[in-house]
Amino acid sequence: MTASPVRPAGAEVSRTVFGRAFAIIGAFADAPDEGLTLTGIAQRSGLPMTTTHRLVGRLEDERLLERDGEGRYRVGLRLWELGLLASRPQGLRRAALPVLEDLYEVAHQNVQLMVLDGVEAVVVERLSARDAIRLAGRTGGRLPIHATSGGVVLLAHAGEDLVERVLQEPLQRFTASTISSEAQLRATLALARRQGWITLRDHITPGSVSVAAPVRDARARVVAAVSVVSDASDGDHLVPAVRTAALAIGRTLR
Amino acid sequence: MTASPVRPAGAEVSRTVFGRAFAIIGAFADAPDEGLTLTGIAQRSGLPMTTTHRLVGRLEDERLLERDGEGRYRVGLRLWELGLLASRPQGLRRAALPVLEDLYEVAHQNVQLMVLDGVEAVVVERLSARDAIRLAGRTGGRLPIHATSGGVVLLAHAGEDLVERVLQEPLQRFTASTISSEAQLRATLALARRQGWITLRDHITPGSVSVAAPVRDARARVVAAVSVVSDASDGDHLVPAVRTAALAIGRTLR
Numbered sequence: 001m002t003a004s005p006v007r008p009a010g011a012e013v014s015r016t017v018f019g020r021a022f023a024i025i026g027a028f029a030d031a032p033d034e035g036l037t038l039t040g041i042a043q044r045s046g047l048p049m050t051t052t053h054r055l056v057g058r059l060e061d062e063r064l065l066e067r068d069g070e071g072r073y074r075v076g077l078r079l080w081e082l083g084l085l086a087s088r089p090q091g092l093r094r095a096a097l098p099v100l101e102d103l104y105e106v107a108h109q110n111v112q113l114m115v116l117d118g119v120e121a122v123v124v125e126r127l128s129a130r131d132a133i134r135l136a137g138r139t140g141g142r143l144p145i146h147a148t149s150g151g152v153v154l155l156a157h158a159g160e161d162l163v164e165r166v167l168q169e170p171l172q173r174f175t176a177s178t179i180s181s182e183a184q185l186r187a188t189l190a191l192a193r194r195q196g197w198i199t200l201r202d203h204i205t206p207g208s209v210s211v212a213a214p215v216r217d218a219r220a221r222v223v224a225a226v227s228v229v230s231d232a233s234d235g236d237h238l239v240p241a242v243r244t245a246a247l248a249i250g251r252t253l254r
Numbered sequence: 255m256t257a258s259p260v261r262p263a264g265a266e267v268s269r270t271v272f273g274r275a276f277a278i279i280g281a282f283a284d285a286p287d288e289g290l291t292l293t294g295i296a297q298r299s300g301l302p303m304t305t306t307h308r309l310v311g312r313l314e315d316e317r318l319l320e321r322d323g324e325g326r327y328r329v330g331l332r333l334w335e336l337g338l339l340a341s342r343p344q345g346l347r348r349a350a351l352p353v354l355e356d357l358y359e360v361a362h363q364n365v366q367l368m369v370l371d372g373v374e375a376v377v378v379e380r381l382s383a384r385d386a387i388r389l390a391g392r393t394g395g396r397l398p399i400h401a402t403s404g405g406v407v408l409l410a411h412a413g414e415d416l417v418e419r420v421l422q423e424p425l426q427r428f429t430a431s432t433i434s435s436e437a438q439l440r441a442t443l444a445l446a447r448r449q450g451w452i453t454l455r456d457h458i459t460p461g462s463v464s465v466a467a468p469v470r471d472a473r474a475r476v477v478a479a480v481s482v483v484s485d486a487s488d489g490d491h492l493v494p495a496v497r498t499a500a501l502a503i504g505r506t507l508r
Contacts, residue, residue, distance in 0.1 A: 017271065018316050028339045035341070062272050066342075075340040077371050083337020084394030085282045086329040087289070088320075101355075117331050140338030 020047060021055050025064065028075050029141075035072035088115065089124045092224055095252040096215075100127055100226070103245040107238060109230035110135055113215075113249075114150035115223065116158060117142070119166050121151035124224065133231040136174075136204050146171050146179050149200040149212035150225035156192035157214055157222035163189065177202035197243055199235045209235040213246035218254040274301060275309050279318065282329050283395075289326035342369065343378045346478055349506040350469075354381055354480070357499040361492060363484035364389055367469075367503075368404035369477065370412060371396070373420050375405035378478065387485040390428075390458050400425050400433050403454045403466035404479035410446035411468055411476035417443065431456035451497055453489045463489040467500035472508040 027044035028036065036044070042052040056073065059065040063078040084090060096113050104111045104127040113125040120142040128135070136143065145151035145166055155162060163186075171180045177200075179185050192198040197213040212227035226246045228238050281298035282290065290298070296306040310327065313319040317332040338344060350367050358365045358381040367379040374396040382389070391397050399405035399420055409416060417440075425434045431454075433439050446452040451467040466481035480500045482492050 016312065016315070018275070018312050018318075021272070022316055022318070022336065025336050025339065031339075031341075033341060033345065058270065058272050061270070062276055064276075074342065075336070077340055077342055077369070077376060079333075080337040080340035080343045081376065081394045081396075082276065082279050082329070083334040083340075084392075085279065085285075086331055086334035086337075087285075087287060088328065088331055089334045091287065115331070122331060122335065138338075140335045142335075 017055070020045075020051060021059060023047065024052065024055055024059065025075060025079065028073075031074075035068065035074040037072055041073065089122075092215075092249075092253075093125050096125065096224070096226075096249045099245050099248045099252070100125060102248075103226070103228065103241060104129070106241055107228045107230065109133070109228055109232075112150055112227045112229065114143070114148070114154065114212075114225045114227065116145075116154045116162075119145055119162065119169075121145050121148055121154055121225075133205060133208050133229065135208070135229055143204070144172055146185055147174055147203045148227070149198050149203070149210040149229075150227040152179075152188055152198050152200065153192050153212045153214050153225040153227075154222065156189040156198070174204045175202050175206050179203070197239055199239070201235075205229070207231050209233075211235040211238045211242045213239075213243045215246050215253070216250045223253070224249070271309070274299075274305060275313060277301065278306065278309055278313065279329060279333065285328075289322065289328040291326055295327065343376075346507075347379050350379065350478070350480075350503045353499050353502045353506070354379060356502075357480070357482065357495060358383070360495055361482045361484065363387070363482055363486075366404055366481045366483065368397070368402070368408065368466075368479045368481065370399070370408045370416075373399055373416065373423075375399050375402055375408055375479075387459060387462050387483065389462070389483055397458070398426055400439055401428055401457045402481070403452050403457070403464040403483075404481040406433075406442055406452050406454065407446050407466045407468050407479040407481075408476065410443040410452070428458045429456050429460055433457070451493055453493070455489075459483070461485050463487075465489040465492045465496045467493075467497045469500050469507070470504045477507070478503070 023045045024041055027041050038052060041056060042049045056065060060067055063076045065073045066076040067073050100111050100113060108129045109132045111127045112123055114121045115124050123139050123141050126139045143151060145155050167182055173180050179188055199211050201209045208229050209232055210227055210229040212225045214222040215224040215226060217223045226242055228242050277299045278295055281295050292306060296303045310319060314321055317330045319327045320330040321327050354365050354367060362383045363386045365381045366377055368375045369378050377391055377393050377395050380393045397405060399409050421436055427434050433442055453465050455463045462483050463486055464481055464483040466479045468476040469478040469480060471477045480496055482496050
Protein backbone atom coordinates (compact mmCIF):
# COMPACT_ATOMS: atom_id res chain seq x y z
CA MET A 1 0.00 0.00 0.00
CA THR A 2 2.24 2.81 -1.22
CA ALA A 3 1.54 6.08 -2.98
CA SER A 4 3.68 9.08 -3.84
CA PRO A 5 3.75 11.34 -0.78
CA VAL A 6 4.88 14.31 -2.82
CA ARG A 7 2.21 16.51 -4.35
CA PRO A 8 3.43 19.06 -6.86
CA ALA A 9 2.55 22.58 -5.76
CA GLY A 10 0.07 24.25 -8.07
CA ALA A 11 -0.29 21.53 -10.71
CA GLU A 12 -4.03 22.20 -10.78
CA VAL A 13 -5.39 24.24 -13.66
CA SER A 14 -6.82 27.61 -12.72
CA ARG A 15 -8.82 30.16 -14.70
CA THR A 16 -6.48 33.12 -14.85
CA VAL A 17 -3.41 33.64 -17.04
CA PHE A 18 -1.35 33.69 -13.85
CA GLY A 19 -2.88 30.46 -12.64
CA ARG A 20 -2.13 28.76 -15.94
CA ALA A 21 1.41 30.16 -16.05
CA PHE A 22 2.10 28.79 -12.59
CA ALA A 23 0.52 25.45 -13.49
CA ILE A 24 3.22 25.33 -16.17
CA ILE A 25 5.97 26.02 -13.67
CA GLY A 26 4.42 23.48 -11.27
CA ALA A 27 4.72 20.90 -14.06
CA PHE A 28 8.47 20.90 -13.40
CA ALA A 29 7.97 19.57 -9.84
CA ASP A 30 9.12 16.06 -10.71
CA ALA A 31 10.74 16.82 -14.05
CA PRO A 32 13.85 14.90 -15.02
CA ASP A 33 17.26 16.61 -14.92
CA GLU A 34 17.29 16.98 -18.71
CA GLY A 35 14.20 19.23 -18.55
CA LEU A 36 10.85 19.04 -20.39
CA THR A 37 9.82 19.52 -24.01
CA LEU A 38 6.77 21.65 -24.90
CA THR A 39 4.74 18.45 -25.30
CA GLY A 40 5.92 17.21 -21.91
CA ILE A 41 4.91 20.51 -20.31
CA ALA A 42 1.45 20.39 -21.92
CA GLN A 43 0.91 16.80 -20.74
CA ARG A 44 2.00 17.47 -17.16
CA SER A 45 0.17 20.78 -16.79
CA GLY A 46 -3.03 19.52 -18.43
CA LEU A 47 -3.17 22.58 -20.71
CA PRO A 48 -3.85 22.58 -24.48
CA MET A 49 -0.75 22.70 -26.66
CA THR A 50 -1.57 26.18 -28.06
CA THR A 51 -1.97 27.69 -24.59
CA THR A 52 1.18 25.96 -23.40
CA HIS A 53 3.14 27.26 -26.40
CA ARG A 54 2.00 30.85 -25.85
CA LEU A 55 2.56 30.89 -22.08
CA VAL A 56 5.92 29.11 -22.24
CA GLY A 57 7.05 31.83 -24.66
CA ARG A 58 6.04 34.53 -22.21
CA LEU A 59 7.71 32.75 -19.31
CA GLU A 60 10.86 32.42 -21.40
CA ASP A 61 10.73 36.17 -22.24
CA GLU A 62 10.73 36.86 -18.51
CA ARG A 63 13.54 34.30 -17.98
CA LEU A 64 11.34 32.32 -15.61
CA LEU A 65 11.94 29.35 -17.91
CA GLU A 66 15.19 28.69 -19.78
CA ARG A 67 15.45 26.72 -23.04
CA ASP A 68 18.56 24.74 -23.92
CA GLY A 69 20.06 24.05 -27.36
CA GLU A 70 17.87 20.95 -27.78
CA GLY A 71 14.59 22.78 -27.17
CA ARG A 72 14.14 21.46 -23.64
CA TYR A 73 12.93 23.78 -20.91
CA ARG A 74 14.02 24.15 -17.31
CA VAL A 75 12.94 26.49 -14.52
CA GLY A 76 15.10 29.61 -14.82
CA LEU A 77 17.67 31.06 -12.49
CA ARG A 78 15.56 34.20 -12.17
CA LEU A 79 12.63 32.34 -10.61
CA TRP A 80 15.04 30.85 -8.11
CA GLU A 81 16.31 34.33 -7.26
CA LEU A 82 12.79 35.71 -6.84
CA GLY A 83 11.81 32.74 -4.69
CA LEU A 84 14.66 33.48 -2.31
CA LEU A 85 12.96 36.80 -1.52
CA ALA A 86 10.32 34.86 0.45
CA SER A 87 10.92 35.98 4.01
CA ARG A 88 9.24 33.14 5.91
CA PRO A 89 11.38 30.21 4.73
CA GLN A 90 14.52 32.31 4.28
CA GLY A 91 14.32 33.97 7.71
CA LEU A 92 13.78 30.60 9.35
CA ARG A 93 16.56 28.95 7.35
CA ARG A 94 19.00 31.70 8.31
CA ALA A 95 18.14 31.32 12.00
CA ALA A 96 18.07 27.53 11.90
CA LEU A 97 20.97 26.52 9.66
CA PRO A 98 23.82 26.67 12.22
CA VAL A 99 21.73 24.66 14.69
CA LEU A 100 20.64 22.15 12.03
CA GLU A 101 24.29 21.71 11.07
CA ASP A 102 25.18 20.96 14.70
CA LEU A 103 22.32 18.46 14.94
CA TYR A 104 23.44 16.87 11.67
CA GLU A 105 26.99 16.59 13.01
CA VAL A 106 25.69 14.66 16.02
CA ALA A 107 22.99 12.53 14.38
CA HIS A 108 24.58 11.99 10.93
CA GLN A 109 21.20 11.11 9.48
CA ASN A 110 18.46 13.20 7.86
CA VAL A 111 17.78 16.50 9.63
CA GLN A 112 14.70 18.47 8.56
CA LEU A 113 13.03 21.81 9.23
CA MET A 114 9.35 22.04 8.29
CA VAL A 115 6.66 24.72 8.27
CA LEU A 116 2.92 24.56 7.80
CA ASP A 117 1.25 25.71 4.58
CA GLY A 118 -2.45 24.98 4.26
CA VAL A 119 -2.96 21.33 5.24
CA GLU A 120 0.55 20.32 4.26
CA ALA A 121 4.05 20.40 5.74
CA VAL A 122 6.71 22.10 3.60
CA VAL A 123 10.34 21.02 3.96
CA VAL A 124 12.23 24.30 4.38
CA GLU A 125 15.62 22.65 4.83
CA ARG A 126 16.97 19.12 4.78
CA LEU A 127 20.52 17.96 5.45
CA SER A 128 21.13 14.30 4.61
CA ALA A 129 24.21 12.20 5.29
CA ARG A 130 25.44 10.24 2.27
CA ASP A 131 24.62 6.93 3.96
CA ALA A 132 21.38 8.03 5.68
CA ILE A 133 18.03 6.37 4.90
CA ARG A 134 16.54 7.86 1.70
CA LEU A 135 13.41 9.95 2.25
CA ALA A 136 10.44 10.99 0.12
CA GLY A 137 10.26 14.61 -0.99
CA ARG A 138 13.01 17.21 -1.16
CA THR A 139 13.79 20.69 0.15
CA GLY A 140 10.92 22.87 -0.99
CA GLY A 141 8.65 19.84 -1.33
CA ARG A 142 5.41 19.11 0.51
CA LEU A 143 4.62 16.15 2.71
CA PRO A 144 1.27 15.05 4.11
CA ILE A 145 0.89 16.44 7.60
CA HIS A 146 -0.46 13.29 9.29
CA ALA A 147 2.29 11.00 8.04
CA THR A 148 5.44 12.84 9.14
CA SER A 149 6.63 13.56 12.67
CA GLY A 150 7.27 17.22 11.80
CA GLY A 151 3.76 17.50 10.33
CA VAL A 152 2.19 15.96 13.44
CA VAL A 153 4.05 18.43 15.68
CA LEU A 154 2.88 21.37 13.55
CA LEU A 155 -0.71 20.11 13.52
CA ALA A 156 -0.66 19.46 17.27
CA HIS A 157 -0.12 23.18 17.85
CA ALA A 158 -2.20 24.57 14.97
CA GLY A 159 -5.64 24.46 16.57
CA GLU A 160 -8.82 22.45 16.07
CA ASP A 161 -9.79 24.18 12.78
CA LEU A 162 -6.87 22.71 10.92
CA VAL A 163 -7.39 19.27 12.49
CA GLU A 164 -10.96 19.36 11.14
CA ARG A 165 -9.72 20.36 7.69
CA VAL A 166 -7.17 17.53 7.64
CA LEU A 167 -9.89 15.06 8.66
CA GLN A 168 -12.20 16.17 5.84
CA GLU A 169 -10.14 14.05 3.46
CA PRO A 170 -9.31 10.38 4.07
CA LEU A 171 -5.89 10.04 5.74
CA GLN A 172 -3.68 8.62 3.01
CA ARG A 173 -1.72 5.48 3.93
CA PHE A 174 1.84 5.01 2.73
CA THR A 175 2.74 1.99 4.90
CA ALA A 176 0.85 -0.23 7.34
CA SER A 177 2.00 2.10 10.15
CA THR A 178 0.72 5.43 8.75
CA ILE A 179 -1.82 7.13 11.01
CA SER A 180 -5.10 6.41 9.25
CA SER A 181 -7.97 6.97 11.70
CA GLU A 182 -9.26 10.04 13.48
CA ALA A 183 -8.82 8.37 16.89
CA GLN A 184 -5.20 7.49 16.14
CA LEU A 185 -4.48 11.00 14.85
CA ARG A 186 -6.07 12.71 17.86
CA ALA A 187 -4.23 10.46 20.33
CA THR A 188 -0.91 11.18 18.59
CA LEU A 189 -1.56 14.95 18.56
CA ALA A 190 -2.39 14.86 22.29
CA LEU A 191 0.81 12.92 22.99
CA ALA A 192 2.87 15.41 20.96
CA ARG A 193 1.41 18.30 22.97
CA ARG A 194 1.88 16.56 26.33
CA GLN A 195 5.45 15.36 25.74
CA GLY A 196 6.68 18.31 23.70
CA TRP A 197 7.89 15.95 20.96
CA ILE A 198 6.77 12.91 18.96
CA THR A 199 8.37 9.74 17.62
CA LEU A 200 6.88 8.01 14.56
CA ARG A 201 8.02 4.74 13.02
CA ASP A 202 7.66 3.60 9.37
CA HIS A 203 5.09 6.28 8.57
CA ILE A 204 6.17 7.03 5.01
CA THR A 205 9.48 5.23 4.61
CA PRO A 206 9.63 1.61 5.85
CA GLY A 207 12.51 1.09 8.27
CA SER A 208 12.59 4.75 9.35
CA VAL A 209 12.14 6.25 12.77
CA SER A 210 11.54 9.96 13.05
CA VAL A 211 11.63 12.32 16.03
CA ALA A 212 10.26 15.88 15.87
CA ALA A 213 9.95 18.84 18.24
CA PRO A 214 8.34 22.29 17.86
CA VAL A 215 10.17 25.59 17.28
CA ARG A 216 8.50 28.56 19.01
CA ASP A 217 8.93 32.23 18.13
CA ALA A 218 9.16 35.18 20.54
CA ARG A 219 5.39 35.03 21.16
CA ALA A 220 5.60 31.27 21.93
CA ARG A 221 3.76 30.40 18.71
CA VAL A 222 4.90 27.20 17.01
CA VAL A 223 6.34 28.34 13.66
CA ALA A 224 8.31 25.27 12.57
CA ALA A 225 9.25 21.71 13.49
CA VAL A 226 12.71 20.15 13.60
CA SER A 227 13.06 16.44 12.97
CA VAL A 228 15.66 13.73 12.59
CA VAL A 229 14.79 10.71 10.46
CA SER A 230 17.07 7.71 10.85
CA ASP A 231 17.12 3.96 10.30
CA ALA A 232 17.96 3.24 13.96
CA SER A 233 15.91 0.58 15.71
CA ASP A 234 14.54 3.20 18.07
CA GLY A 235 14.63 7.00 18.19
CA ASP A 236 14.70 7.52 21.95
CA HIS A 237 18.38 8.44 22.08
CA LEU A 238 17.71 11.25 19.55
CA VAL A 239 14.94 12.94 21.54
CA PRO A 240 17.16 15.15 23.73
CA ALA A 241 19.20 16.33 20.74
CA VAL A 242 16.10 17.18 18.66
CA ARG A 243 14.45 19.03 21.54
CA THR A 244 17.63 20.98 22.28
CA ALA A 245 17.95 21.97 18.61
CA ALA A 246 14.30 23.12 18.50
CA LEU A 247 14.82 25.28 21.60
CA ALA A 248 18.07 26.70 20.20
CA ILE A 249 16.41 27.73 16.92
CA GLY A 250 13.54 29.32 18.85
CA ARG A 251 16.04 31.33 20.89
CA THR A 252 17.74 32.71 17.74
CA LEU A 253 14.31 33.82 16.44
CA ARG A 254 13.86 36.20 19.40
CA MET B 255 33.33 56.36 -3.77
CA THR B 256 30.79 53.73 -2.85
CA ALA B 257 27.56 52.56 -4.46
CA SER B 258 25.22 49.68 -3.76
CA PRO B 259 26.62 46.63 -5.56
CA VAL B 260 23.30 44.82 -5.37
CA ARG B 261 20.91 45.33 -8.25
CA PRO B 262 17.41 44.02 -7.67
CA ALA B 263 16.51 41.40 -10.29
CA GLY B 264 13.71 42.61 -12.55
CA ALA B 265 12.96 45.96 -10.92
CA GLU B 266 12.64 47.49 -14.39
CA VAL B 267 9.15 48.10 -15.72
CA SER B 268 8.20 46.00 -18.72
CA ARG B 269 5.19 46.10 -21.07
CA THR B 270 3.51 42.79 -20.36
CA VAL B 271 1.32 41.80 -17.43
CA PHE B 272 3.95 39.21 -16.56
CA GLY B 273 6.72 41.77 -16.70
CA ARG B 274 4.80 44.11 -14.40
CA ALA B 275 3.89 41.30 -12.01
CA PHE B 276 7.54 40.33 -11.70
CA ALA B 277 8.57 43.95 -11.30
CA ILE B 278 6.31 43.86 -8.22
CA ILE B 279 8.01 40.76 -6.85
CA GLY B 280 11.41 42.30 -7.64
CA ALA B 281 10.39 45.27 -5.47
CA PHE B 282 10.89 42.97 -2.47
CA ALA B 283 14.63 42.59 -3.22
CA ASP B 284 15.70 44.88 -0.40
CA ALA B 285 12.42 45.00 1.50
CA PRO B 286 12.55 45.20 5.30
CA ASP B 287 11.67 42.11 7.38
CA GLU B 288 8.27 43.56 8.22
CA GLY B 289 7.28 43.50 4.52
CA LEU B 290 5.88 46.23 2.27
CA THR B 291 2.57 48.09 2.12
CA LEU B 292 0.76 48.59 -1.20
CA THR B 293 2.16 52.14 -1.35
CA GLY B 294 5.66 50.85 -0.68
CA ILE B 295 5.31 48.29 -3.46
CA ALA B 296 4.07 50.95 -5.92
CA GLN B 297 6.98 53.25 -5.04
CA ARG B 298 9.64 50.57 -5.38
CA SER B 299 8.25 48.99 -8.55
CA GLY B 300 7.58 52.35 -10.25
CA LEU B 301 4.02 51.27 -11.18
CA PRO B 302 0.86 53.36 -10.76
CA MET B 303 -1.13 52.63 -7.59
CA THR B 304 -4.13 51.22 -9.51
CA THR B 305 -1.98 48.76 -11.48
CA THR B 306 -0.13 47.78 -8.32
CA HIS B 307 -3.39 47.19 -6.47
CA ARG B 308 -4.80 44.97 -9.21
CA LEU B 309 -1.64 42.92 -9.77
CA VAL B 310 -0.90 42.48 -6.07
CA GLY B 311 -4.43 41.05 -5.71
CA ARG B 312 -3.75 38.52 -8.45
CA LEU B 313 -0.37 37.60 -6.99
CA GLU B 314 -2.03 37.11 -3.61
CA ASP B 315 -4.71 34.88 -5.21
CA GLU B 316 -1.91 32.68 -6.52
CA ARG B 317 -0.16 32.79 -3.11
CA LEU B 318 2.94 34.30 -4.70
CA LEU B 319 2.53 37.16 -2.22
CA GLU B 320 1.23 36.76 1.34
CA ARG B 321 -0.52 39.52 3.33
CA ASP B 322 -0.28 39.69 7.11
CA GLY B 323 -2.88 40.96 9.61
CA GLU B 324 -1.55 44.52 9.30
CA GLY B 325 -1.92 44.69 5.51
CA ARG B 326 1.78 44.23 4.81
CA TYR B 327 2.89 41.97 1.99
CA ARG B 328 5.75 39.50 1.78
CA VAL B 329 6.89 37.12 -0.94
CA GLY B 330 4.95 33.88 -0.46
CA LEU B 331 6.12 30.42 0.45
CA ARG B 332 4.77 29.13 -2.87
CA LEU B 333 7.13 31.30 -4.92
CA TRP B 334 10.00 29.96 -2.85
CA GLU B 335 8.87 26.40 -3.59
CA LEU B 336 8.58 27.08 -7.32
CA GLY B 337 11.99 28.75 -7.36
CA LEU B 338 13.56 25.62 -5.90
CA LEU B 339 12.53 23.78 -9.07
CA ALA B 340 15.27 25.67 -10.94
CA SER B 341 17.68 22.91 -11.85
CA ARG B 342 20.83 24.96 -12.51
CA PRO B 343 21.33 26.49 -9.04
CA GLN B 344 19.81 23.53 -7.20
CA GLY B 345 21.87 20.88 -9.01
CA LEU B 346 25.04 22.87 -8.39
CA ARG B 347 24.16 23.50 -4.75
CA ARG B 348 23.50 19.80 -4.14
CA ALA B 349 26.85 18.86 -5.66
CA ALA B 350 28.76 21.67 -4.00
CA LEU B 351 27.33 21.92 -0.49
CA PRO B 352 29.37 19.17 1.23
CA VAL B 353 32.57 20.59 -0.30
CA LEU B 354 31.64 24.18 0.60
CA GLU B 355 30.99 23.03 4.16
CA ASP B 356 34.46 21.47 4.32
CA LEU B 357 36.02 24.66 2.94
CA TYR B 358 34.03 26.70 5.45
CA GLU B 359 35.27 24.45 8.26
CA VAL B 360 38.88 25.17 7.26
CA ALA B 361 38.63 28.86 6.34
CA HIS B 362 35.94 29.97 8.83
CA GLN B 363 35.22 33.02 6.73
CA ASN B 364 32.78 33.67 3.85
CA VAL B 365 32.59 30.85 1.33
CA GLN B 366 30.69 31.50 -1.90
CA LEU B 367 29.56 29.66 -5.01
CA MET B 368 28.69 31.85 -8.02
CA VAL B 369 27.32 31.31 -11.51
CA LEU B 370 27.07 33.58 -14.50
CA ASP B 371 23.75 35.09 -15.61
CA GLY B 372 23.91 37.71 -18.34
CA VAL B 373 26.67 40.15 -17.39
CA GLU B 374 26.31 39.51 -13.67
CA ALA B 375 27.46 36.94 -11.12
CA VAL B 376 24.71 35.30 -9.06
CA VAL B 377 25.53 34.02 -5.57
CA VAL B 378 24.12 30.49 -5.56
CA GLU B 379 25.33 29.69 -2.05
CA ARG B 380 27.10 31.56 0.71
CA LEU B 381 28.22 30.25 4.09
CA SER B 382 29.39 32.97 6.48
CA ALA B 383 31.03 32.56 9.86
CA ARG B 384 29.45 34.73 12.58
CA ASP B 385 32.63 36.79 12.96
CA ALA B 386 33.58 36.90 9.25
CA ILE B 387 33.84 40.19 7.34
CA ARG B 388 30.35 41.35 6.23
CA LEU B 389 29.78 41.21 2.49
CA ALA B 390 27.47 42.97 0.04
CA GLY B 391 24.64 40.95 -1.44
CA ARG B 392 23.12 37.70 -0.23
CA THR B 393 22.40 34.19 -1.48
CA GLY B 394 20.32 34.63 -4.64
CA GLY B 395 21.67 38.17 -5.10
CA ARG B 396 23.66 39.54 -8.01
CA LEU B 397 27.09 41.08 -7.92
CA PRO B 398 28.93 43.00 -10.66
CA ILE B 399 31.17 40.60 -12.51
CA HIS B 400 34.27 42.82 -12.69
CA ALA B 401 34.37 43.61 -8.98
CA THR B 402 34.30 40.13 -7.41
CA SER B 403 36.91 37.39 -7.64
CA GLY B 404 34.23 34.81 -8.52
CA GLY B 405 32.91 37.10 -11.26
CA VAL B 406 36.38 37.63 -12.71
CA VAL B 407 36.97 33.86 -12.82
CA LEU B 408 33.63 33.31 -14.60
CA LEU B 409 34.32 36.12 -17.07
CA ALA B 410 37.87 34.84 -17.72
CA HIS B 411 36.42 31.62 -19.10
CA ALA B 412 33.27 33.00 -20.74
CA GLY B 413 34.75 34.15 -24.03
CA GLU B 414 35.39 37.49 -25.71
CA ASP B 415 31.70 38.22 -26.47
CA LEU B 416 30.86 38.61 -22.81
CA VAL B 417 33.99 40.66 -22.12
CA GLU B 418 32.84 43.07 -24.86
CA ARG B 419 29.35 43.26 -23.35
CA VAL B 420 30.75 44.00 -19.89
CA LEU B 421 32.95 46.74 -21.35
CA GLN B 422 29.99 48.42 -23.09
CA GLU B 423 29.05 49.96 -19.75
CA PRO B 424 31.47 51.89 -17.55
CA LEU B 425 33.01 49.59 -14.91
CA GLN B 426 31.40 50.71 -11.68
CA ARG B 427 33.80 51.58 -8.84
CA PHE B 428 32.97 50.57 -5.27
CA THR B 429 36.37 51.31 -3.73
CA ALA B 430 39.64 52.82 -4.96
CA SER B 431 40.81 49.25 -5.76
CA THR B 432 37.91 48.14 -7.97
CA ILE B 433 38.99 47.21 -11.51
CA SER B 434 37.90 50.24 -13.52
CA SER B 435 39.74 50.23 -16.86
CA GLU B 436 39.67 47.87 -19.81
CA ALA B 437 43.44 47.32 -19.58
CA GLN B 438 43.19 46.41 -15.89
CA LEU B 439 40.27 44.06 -16.54
CA ARG B 440 41.97 42.29 -19.45
CA ALA B 441 45.22 41.86 -17.50
CA THR B 442 43.30 40.39 -14.54
CA LEU B 443 41.32 38.01 -16.78
CA ALA B 444 44.56 36.83 -18.42
CA LEU B 445 46.12 36.25 -15.00
CA ALA B 446 43.05 34.28 -13.83
CA ARG B 447 43.30 32.05 -16.92
CA ARG B 448 47.06 31.56 -16.60
CA GLN B 449 47.12 30.81 -12.86
CA GLY B 450 43.82 28.96 -12.62
CA TRP B 451 42.70 31.27 -9.80
CA ILE B 452 42.61 34.95 -8.87
CA THR B 453 43.09 37.02 -5.73
CA LEU B 454 41.40 40.43 -5.42
CA ARG B 455 41.77 42.90 -2.56
CA ASP B 456 39.25 45.56 -1.40
CA HIS B 457 37.22 45.33 -4.62
CA ILE B 458 33.77 45.84 -3.09
CA THR B 459 34.32 45.59 0.66
CA PRO B 460 37.27 47.57 2.10
CA GLY B 461 39.57 45.34 4.15
CA SER B 462 38.56 42.19 2.29
CA VAL B 463 40.71 39.78 0.34
CA SER B 464 39.02 37.29 -1.92
CA VAL B 465 40.33 34.19 -3.69
CA ALA B 466 38.35 32.38 -6.43
CA ALA B 467 38.85 29.34 -8.65
CA PRO B 468 36.75 27.85 -11.49
CA VAL B 469 34.50 24.77 -11.26
CA ARG B 470 34.44 22.70 -14.48
CA ASP B 471 31.77 20.21 -15.53
CA ALA B 472 32.29 16.88 -17.32
CA ARG B 473 32.93 18.68 -20.62
CA ALA B 474 35.55 20.94 -18.93
CA ARG B 475 33.30 23.99 -19.28
CA VAL B 476 33.51 26.48 -16.40
CA VAL B 477 30.02 26.41 -14.83
CA ALA B 478 30.68 28.10 -11.47
CA ALA B 479 33.30 29.77 -9.30
CA VAL B 480 34.15 29.04 -5.67
CA SER B 481 35.55 31.83 -3.55
CA VAL B 482 36.60 32.61 0.00
CA VAL B 483 36.37 36.21 1.18
CA SER B 484 38.23 37.02 4.38
CA ASP B 485 39.71 39.97 6.24
CA ALA B 486 43.18 38.38 6.33
CA SER B 487 46.11 40.60 5.34
CA ASP B 488 46.79 38.32 2.39
CA GLY B 489 44.90 35.48 0.73
CA ASP B 490 47.85 33.37 -0.43
CA HIS B 491 47.41 30.73 2.24
CA LEU B 492 43.80 30.21 1.07
CA VAL B 493 44.66 29.51 -2.58
CA PRO B 494 45.34 25.77 -2.25
CA ALA B 495 42.12 25.20 -0.26
CA VAL B 496 39.96 27.14 -2.76
CA ARG B 497 41.50 25.35 -5.75
CA THR B 498 41.04 21.95 -4.11
CA ALA B 499 37.40 22.74 -3.33
CA ALA B 500 36.76 23.85 -6.93
CA LEU B 501 38.25 20.61 -8.27
CA ALA B 502 36.27 18.52 -5.78
CA ILE B 503 32.96 20.13 -6.81
CA GLY B 504 33.84 19.59 -10.48
CA ARG B 505 34.47 15.93 -9.77
CA THR B 506 31.05 15.45 -8.14
CA LEU B 507 29.42 17.03 -11.22
CA ARG B 508 30.74 14.21 -13.45
